[in-house]
Amino acid sequence: MFYIKIILLFIGFRRLYMSEQSVIKSKVMIDMVSKNPIEDGAVIFEDGLITLSGNYEKIKNKIRSDAKIYDYNDSVLIPGMVDCHTHHNGFGDGRSGDSIGEMEDNILTIKSAKNAKTSLFSGVTTIRENGPKNVTMMKLRDAVNQGLAIAPRMVLCGRPIAIIGGHMGYFGGEVTGPVESLALSRQLIKEGVDYFKITATGGSTATSFPLRPSFSQKELDAVTNEAKNYGLLTATHCLSMEGIDNSLNSGVDMIIHCNFDNEKGESKFNEKLAEKIAKKGAYVNPTLHVGRARLWSLEEGNNPSLGGGEKRTYDETKQVLDKKRLSSAIRSDRKDILEARLDAAKLGLENKLDHCRRMIDMGLKVITGSDSSWGDYSLGNTFHETELLVESGYSNYEGLKSVTINAAMALGLGDTAGSIEKGKSADFAILKNNPLDDIKNLSSVEEVFLMGQHIERGSDESNKTYSQIKPA
Structure with missing residues (x-):
């Protein structure tokens, strides 16, 4: 009984001091490292830094039960x-x-x-x-x-x-x-x-x-x-x-x-x-x-x-x-x-x-x-x-x-930003459409993350106000 109490106490302390883990799931992930886009891509991050990324099925065993999941299974995940x-x-x-x-x-x-x-x-x-x-x-x-x-x-x-x-x-x-x-x-x-x-x-x-x-x-x-x-x-x-x-x-x-x-x-x-x-x-x-x-x-x-x-x-x-x-x-x-x-x-x-x-x-x-x-x-x-x-x-x-x-x-930030890989800042853009099909799809931003924080962008209508298009 004493040993069970010690184990439970250890688990409690571990949870208390463990960083919050977050996960983004996507239909396609373009990490700028892999040769090809990753289908059913996912990225795990803690304390604003990426800890693991890849195909969801291959990395899901590293996802904790208490992780915060952002599910964008119809979208494309790229670096910010x-x-x-x-x-x-x-x-x-x-x-x-x-x-x-x-x-x-x-x-x-x-x-x-x-x-x-x-x-x-x-x-x-x-x-x-x-x-x-x-x-x-x-x-x-x-x-x-x-x-x-x-x-x-x-x-x-x-x-x-x-x-x-x-x-x-x-x-x-x-x-x-x-x-x-x-x-x-x-x-x-x-x-x-x-x-x-x-x-x-x-x-x-x-x-x-x-x-x-x-x-x-x-x-x-x-x-x-x-x-x-x-x-x-x-x-x-x-x-x-x-x-x-x-x-x-x-x-x-x-x-x-x-x-x-x-x-x-x-x-x-x-x-x-x-x-x-x-x-x-x-x-x-x-x-x-x-x-x-x-x-x-x-x-x-x-x-x-x-x-x-x-x-x-x-x-x-x-x-x-x-x-x-x-x-x-x-x-x-x-x-x-x-x-x-x-x-x-x-x-x-x-x-x-x-x-x-x-x-x-x-x-x-x-x-x-x-x-x-x-x-x-x-x-x-x-x-x-x-x-x-x-x-x-x-x-x-x-x-x-x-x-x-x-x-x-x-900019001298190659170790910090620009790709989805371990140790880099958790900066992401979630796109509705794939920029590898049409580079203009970079404008189809749905969600943004900066240093692991989900940015509240407001309504879709409010985000249209800054769009610049070619005159008819």
């Missing part, structure tokens, strides 16, 4: 998606970055919290933020850590590093010279950033020069060398070939946009430069849909601000500076100008798709980074970017890799 390029300060309604830079930080932090829910509800469980104002996203991370808000796992740059008057300089990270570049890098490290975002060329910012490099080689080197000293990754915004080349010379880890344009605005794929990208091992985030989103907006008769990849030459940029206001230089109700913009948007998208196809054919590491909510690209629609990568040459499976395991590896 990873978006390598987001802007949660934004609106995705065509307004310019310049106008966002004029808004109060507190308002942008609140907007970011709202946007973060949209991203998470769409099945994106990890984001890399590519340019908020000041410490707005750092404040959101603090709020999440205190249980005041929910958001995907966030990889933050704090604010972009820009030259005076350069692209995104209005977000609070303007420098000039190697000394100031190094000083801001150290300040950002002090503030707790996860990586450095550098605007190596101009962009849609009114006072910037999109087709010319922003930083000298010494300025770039000051930032990238400090990043290496602290084990941080770097990514550069590049709208010209010279910007790409300078970035590669500094050992940047990711090229964003990767536009093969010269200083005259002529767009022509440069195989030698692409080979250099491959040799350096840099990831490429081509940001295809942001241009298509602008095209869709123009086709609907809207007149959005510059922000979806439209080019400006040196002379055109000077006109913007002369007029002092972005709106006066790039907004117009004249039919001929609107038609010219529409034609330019179509040609720009064609060039981007062609160049992306060539990079994929050459074996470059092209990953999904949406660039939402920049310009007209609304958050919650990361799948559009992956869709265009598939249109550019990826198979559906390769497209799925670009927004899961490959994206996670690009």
Whole structure:
């Protein structure tokens, strides 16, 4: 009798201190590890980490009697998606970055919290933020850590590093010279950033020069060398070939946009430069849909601000500076100008798709980074970017890799996210339809899990509000 009491006492203590076990069952599981999708897939997780996954019949003996079971036997289970390029300060309604830079930080932090829910509800469980104002996203991370808000796992740059008057300089990270570049890098490290975002060329910012490099080689080197000293990754915004080349010379880890344009605005794929990208091992985030989103907006008769990849030459940029206001230089109700913009948007998208196809054919590491909510690209629609990568040459499976395991590896999170395997974070998206049949099925999200927690997404109707579709 004494021994029975001891055994019962042991069982009681074991149950008291044992972690809660949860199990997801699915019709199909795409774990990004196995050669083929797993029929009747299941994953077991405890304390936010995956402990076992595979065919349900093969692992069911490891499921405890008190486990919490999530039965999605008519659905597809994939890892939570990873978006390598987001802007949660934004609106995705065509307004310019310049106008966002004029808004109060507190308002942008609140907007970011709202946007973060949209991203998470769409099945994106990890984001890399590519340019908020000041410490707005750092404040959101603090709020999440205190249980005041929910958001995907966030990889933050704090604010972009820009030259005076350069692209995104209005977000609070303007420098000039190697000394100031190094000083801001150290300040950002002090503030707790996860990586450095550098605007190596101009962009849609009114006072910037999109087709010319922003930083000298010494300025770039000051930032990238400090990043290496602290084990941080770097990514550069590049709208010209010279910007790409300078970035590669500094050992940047990711090229964003990767536009093969010269200083005259002529767009022509440069195989030698692409080979250099491959040799350096840099990831490429081509940001295809942001241009298509602008095209869709123009086709609907809207007149959005510059922000979806439209080019400006040196002379055109000077006109913007002369007029002092972005709106006066790039907004117009004249039919001929609107038609010219529409034609330019179509040609720009064609060039981007062609160049992306060539990079994929050459074996470059092209990953999904949406660039939402920049310009007209609304958050919650990361799948559009992956869709265009598939249109550019990826198979559906390769497209799925670009927004899961490959994206996670690009962010240095290959041991944490991007696949369903033991020891990784229990981040999942439950889909109604199989993305291996059609990559657009990434939009058919039914349920989301982040670090083992089931996320309450609200009604299906409320989740439709962020869907972005091609105009009829």
